[in-house]
Amino acid sequence: xxxxxxxxxxxxxxxGDAILxxxxxxxxxxxxxxxxxxxxxxxxxxxLQVIADHSLKNFDVIRTITTGSSIKVHGILSxxxxxxxxxxxxxxxxxxxxxxxxxxxxxxxxxxxxxxxSIAHLRSRTNKYSAVFRIRSELSFAIHQFFNDxxxxxxxxxxxxxxxxxxxxxxxxxxxxxPHEPMKPDDSGKLNFSEDFFGKEAKLTVSGQxxxxxxxxxxxxxxxxxxxxxxxxxxxxxxxxEFWMLEPEMAFCDLQGNMDMAQALMKSLTRxxxxxxxxxMDLFFKFVDTGLKATLENLLAxxxxxxxxxxxxxxxxxxxxxxxFPVEFGKDLQSEHERFLAESHFKKPVIxxxxxxxxxxxxxxxxxxxxxxxAMDILVPGIGEIIGGSQREERLPVLLSRMEEMGLNQKDxxxxxxxxxxxxxxxxxFGLGFERMMMFLTGIRNIRDVIPFPRTPKSxxx
Amino acid sequence: xxxxxxxxxxxxxxxGDAILxxxxxxxxxxxxxxxxxxxxxxxxxxxLQVIADHSLKNFDVIRTITTGSSIKVHGILSxxxxxxxxxxxxxxxxxxxxxxxxxxxxxxxxxxxxxxxSIAHLRSRTNKYSAVFRIRSELSFAIHQFFNDxxxxxxxxxxxxxxxxxxxxxxxxxxxxxPHEPMKPDDSGKLNFSEDFFGKEAKLTVSGQxxxxxxxxxxxxxxxxxxxxxxxxxxxxxxxxEFWMLEPEMAFCDLQGNMDMAQALMKSLTRxxxxxxxxxMDLFFKFVDTGLKATLENLLAxxxxxxxxxxxxxxxxxxxxxxxFPVEFGKDLQSEHERFLAESHFKKPVIxxxxxxxxxxxxxxxxxxxxxxxAMDILVPGIGEIIGGSQREERLPVLLSRMEEMGLNQKDxxxxxxxxxxxxxxxxxFGLGFERMMMFLTGIRNIRDVIPFPRTPKSxxx
Numbered sequence: 051x052x053x054x055x056x057x058x059x060x061x062x063x064x065x066g067d068a069i070l071x072x073x074x075x076x077x078x079x080x081x082x083x084x085x086x087x088x089x090x091x092x093x094x095x096x097x098l099q100v101i102a103d104h105s106l107k108n109f110d111v112i113r114t115i116t117t118g119s120s121i122k123v124h125g126i127l128s129x130x131x132x133x134x135x136x137x138x139x140x141x142x143x144x145x146x147x148x149x150x151x152x153x154x155x156x157x158x159x160x161x162x163x164x165x166x167x168s169i170a171h172l173r174s175r176t177n178k179y180s181a182v183f184r185i186r187s188e189l190s191f192a193i194h195q196f197f198n199d200x201x202x203x204x205x206x207x208x209x210x211x212x213x214x215x216x217x218x219x220x221x222x223x224x225x226x227x228x229p230h231e232p233m234k235p236d237d238s239g240k241l242n243f244s245e246d247f248f249g250k251e252a253k254l255t256v257s258g259q260x261x262x263x264x265x266x267x268x269x270x271x272x273x274x275x276x277x278x279x280x281x282x283x284x285x286x287x288x289x290x291x292e293f294w295m296l297e298p299e300m301a302f303c304d305l306q307g308n309m310d311m312a313q314a315l316m317k318s319l320t321r322x323x324x325x326x327x328x329x330x331m332d333l334f335f336k337f338v339d340t341g342l343k344a345t346l347e348n349l350l351a352x353x354x355x356x357x358x359x360x361x362x363x364x365x366x367x368x369x370x371x372x373x374x375f376p377v378e379f380g381k382d383l384q385s386e387h388e389r390f391l392a393e394s395h396f397k398k399p400v401i402x403x404x405x406x407x408x409x410x411x412x413x414x415x416x417x418x419x420x421x422x423x424x425a426m427d428i429l430v431p432g433i434g435e436i437i438g439g440s441q442r443e444e445r446l447p448v449l450l451s452r453m454e455e456m457g458l459n460q461k462d463x464x465x466x467x468x469x470x471x472x473x474x475x476x477x478x479x480f481g482l483g484f485e486r487m488m489m490f491l492t493g494i495r496n497i498r499d500v501i502p503f504p505r506t507p508k509s510x511x512x
Numbered sequence: 513x514x515x516x517x518x519x520x521x522x523x524x525x526x527x528g529d530a531i532l533x534x535x536x537x538x539x540x541x542x543x544x545x546x547x548x549x550x551x552x553x554x555x556x557x558x559x560l561q562v563i564a565d566h567s568l569k570n571f572d573v574i575r576t577i578t579t580g581s582s583i584k585v586h587g588i589l590s591x592x593x594x595x596x597x598x599x600x601x602x603x604x605x606x607x608x609x610x611x612x613x614x615x616x617x618x619x620x621x622x623x624x625x626x627x628x629x630s631i632a633h634l635r636s637r638t639n640k641y642s643a644v645f646r647i648r649s650e651l652s653f654a655i656h657q658f659f660n661d662x663x664x665x666x667x668x669x670x671x672x673x674x675x676x677x678x679x680x681x682x683x684x685x686x687x688x689x690x691p692h693e694p695m696k697p698d699d700s701g702k703l704n705f706s707e708d709f710f711g712k713e714a715k716l717t718v719s720g721q722x723x724x725x726x727x728x729x730x731x732x733x734x735x736x737x738x739x740x741x742x743x744x745x746x747x748x749x750x751x752x753x754e755f756w757m758l759e760p761e762m763a764f765c766d767l768q769g770n771m772d773m774a775q776a777l778m779k780s781l782t783r784x785x786x787x788x789x790x791x792x793m794d795l796f797f798k799f800v801d802t803g804l805k806a807t808l809e810n811l812l813a814x815x816x817x818x819x820x821x822x823x824x825x826x827x828x829x830x831x832x833x834x835x836x837f838p839v840e841f842g843k844d845l846q847s848e849h850e851r852f853l854a855e856s857h858f859k860k861p862v863i864x865x866x867x868x869x870x871x872x873x874x875x876x877x878x879x880x881x882x883x884x885x886x887a888m889d890i891l892v893p894g895i896g897e898i899i900g901g902s903q904r905e906e907r908l909p910v911l912l913s914r915m916e917e918m919g920l921n922q923k924d925x926x927x928x929x930x931x932x933x934x935x936x937x938x939x940x941x942f943g944l945g946f947e948r949m950m951m952f953l954t955g956i957r958n959i960r961d962v963i964p965f966p967r968t969p970k971s972x973x974x
Binding site: 053055057058072074075091092093118119120147148149150151153154155169170171172173174175179180183184186187190191194198201202203204205206207208209210211212220222223224225226227229230233241247248249250252254261264265267268269270271272276277279281283291292294301302444465466468469471472473474475476501502503505507508509510511512 | 515517519520534536537553554555580581582609610611612613615616617631632633634635636637641642645646648649652653656660663664665666667668669670671672673674682684685686687688689691692695703709710711712714716723726727729730731732733734738739741743745753754756763764906927928930931933934935936937938963964965967969970971972973974
């Protein structure tokens with residue numbers, strides 16, 4: 051007999067079938083002649099109620115089954131008399147696969163997120179985290195479906211890189227050299243990587259963008275979705291050393307098209323999750339953030355505000371006393387400023403664009419004012435910046451002069467520069483922090499709690 | 513006016529529309545009153561033929577357009593008189609976005625794969641590589657669709673890891689320590705990682721399996737699909753330092769179920785690519801491997817052979833004179849042996865199972881004979897091993913004694929062992945080398961040519 055998943059059993063068209071279910075016991079309670087077992091197999095949030103009556107040959111053993119034990123149940127799917135759900139199972143045979151001892155940490159009581167992080171290998175056995183991981187899976191799928199439907203090609207950009215990309219942040223070094231021995235300098239006194247695996251200094255990528263641009267300039271519309279890294283020693287609730295980033299890159303696309311695509315993506319992903327994960331989402335609406343449902347529905351209903359950086363600064367300067375950090379044209383917006391705009395001032399997502407070129411990387415397209423670049427950031431309530439992007443500088447002479455301005459070595463970027471020599475075209479792209487999107491959708495406020503095994507400073511367990 | 517992709521234009525229901533196309537010029541040829549431009553935008557293999565006649569105001573300039581230049585074409589979609597394809601475009605206006613100089617390396621002639629690897633940033637501008645990358649994208653999507661349809665959850669397992677997993681291969685170290693300085697030993701003379709980013713030795717993962725098991729034991733069916741790393745200094749056509757791996761992991765699943773799933777996956781992916789990428793696949797059938805189509809159709813039509821390792825050894829020993837390496841019970845099969853079984857002996861995919869435990873990792877389930885483990889490898893013609901998997905050892909005492917046998921430190925695997933304490937269940941999984949699958953589907957025989965930017969020893973460009 052084939053095992054069926056609880057999700058499928060609960061969607062059965064009619065009762066009466068003989069079924070086989072397997073899973074883990076959430077709780078057991080007993081009456082005189084019956085035991086009631088709540089069984090979960092991870093396929094959905096709902097448990098399957100299993101009813102064992104005293105006629106079962108191992109009824110005595112069944113009445114000792116502990117929370118966390120794994121069991122196998124043959125029985126008949128029946129209409130439930132209780133209020134909860136449609137079906138329950140009248141057990142014909144229950145086999146204990148592996149009894150859990152009393153030391154199983156997930157007894158029926160509330161646990162703190164901090165405690166659960168210390169047993170991250172067991173988090174998927176809880177309601178909250180199994181819901182998080184199911185939503186995370188569906189959100190990934192929604193991303194692939196969104197772009198596949200629109201004729202984008204999914205590309206895998208390298209994780210190990212020889213260039214320091216855009217100076218987006220501190221980088222991890224990757225090496226096979228013996229850490230016991232100091233590196234020998236070469237003849238010119240510089241570090242000598244010739245004996246290292248790649249024969250040169252290697253690092254973990256901070257962004258797949260520069261590589262993605264190369265492919266967009268041949269394939270048209272592409273996106274990369276993979277792990278990225280920051281070696282920043284900051285222990286905040288919004289940063290991790292390893293996280294996933296989605297980066298679409300579009301040939302023949304300007305900043306307006308970029309904003310249009312980013313808005314369409316945000317709405318499509320939100321709608322997808324509300325539709326496909328409604329049972330799991332209800333948990334977050336009820337227990338994590340009671341304002342969450344309204345926030346998400348508001349996003350679906352709104353046209354995002356499009357606000358030049360200069361105007362954003364004016365708005366913020368009028369509220370200067372509200373902020374810890376000063377607001378000044380030419381300075382980057384802080385998280386508190388971003389959240390003020392999205393949460394308090396506009397009460398909906400805001401796209402800030404045309405940032406001063408001095409605070410943005412070399413590859414962003416210089417506007418006609420020569421002071422700003424065609425950059426855009428999307429700010430959402432509760433999170434702040436969730437998307438950052440730009441139109442790219444496609445004009446070779448402008449690109450080269452920007453690189454010189456910023457002290458970058460052309461030799462390190464020969465292939466990137468090359469792409470502007472042979473049929474350069476306008477193109478644009480953006481990056482969406484996948485975990486930020488998960489936080490936005492679930493209302494969870496610590497980024498460590500939306501990824502199975504978080505990597506942060508001094509923390510590398512599991 | 514909105515730009516349309518060439519793929520969509522060529523699928524238009526009827527001619528007559530005014531259209532806007534953009535792309536790169538593949539070739540231009542001239543007659544007295546006309547210029548014919550083959551335009552490609554990466555959306556599909558086919559070019560759009562653009563016809564410019566002498567009435568266009570910049571006709572003289574059009575007749576100088578070089579291969580590789582980017583252009584913008586307004587025109588009328590018309591039925592093509594030529595044999596090639598259904599539509600062509602009568603240009604009303606052609607704007608050169610950026611002319612390519614004669615130094616553009618991809619002039620119309622055959623280039624070697626070696627040369628193209630040296631300009632990997634431009635490879636997506638060629639027919640062959642744009643086809644590879646479109647297929648790669650669709651294959652990724654097919655994977656997600658296959659598992660999403662079957663109720664699997666996509667999980668992201670960590671890239672940076674503190675455990676050396678399964679000893680699957682040499683690992684890269686990840687660090688933020690200053691490479692100028694030798695590491696200081698701690699009091700006991702060991703390396704002292706306390707000042708490194710994670711406070712302990714960190715490496716790049718060789719497999720997401722152990723993490724995936726943790727999530728399968730809560731969510732049921734999961735898969736991880738992401739980059740994995742091997743720091744092996746071997747320059748072969750089948751190995752890279754960075755590659756993508758798909759690893760499904762299924763709770764309540766034994767070795768037979770594992771084989772069933774792997775076979776269903778291989779067939780489904782192959783069918784998906786034949787259906788969705790037929791134009792691109794024709795290129796590989798014609799120009800890369802004339803036997804490829806038959807190989808793929810043979811896979812779709814066959815039940816995979818299921819062959820115990822012991823029987824595989826007997827078959828191979830009868831052919832010992834054919835092989836460079838000896839065949840002996842207790843030794844791993846070499847690539848030449850694997851290919852002989854799939855290509856010459858059975859002429860179809862072969863699943864070899866029940867390998868000697870001495871050559872397999874600690875986590876594979878020990879069979880009742882105490883000599884073999886419930887492992888399985890899938891061998892396919894042209895490639896050899898493409899999938900490796902096993903039922904996992906779910907019995908705590910057996911797992912612990914296997915770890916001791918193999919000299920593993922229990923402390924390093926406390927969380928893995930923990931998962932066998934609290935409601936352990938039978939479970940199985942396997943790994944599919946994504947680039948190996950790409951090679952199988954395209955007939956390409958150098959793994960560097962199925963990924964945009966390959967990472968191999970002493971090679972870290974782009």
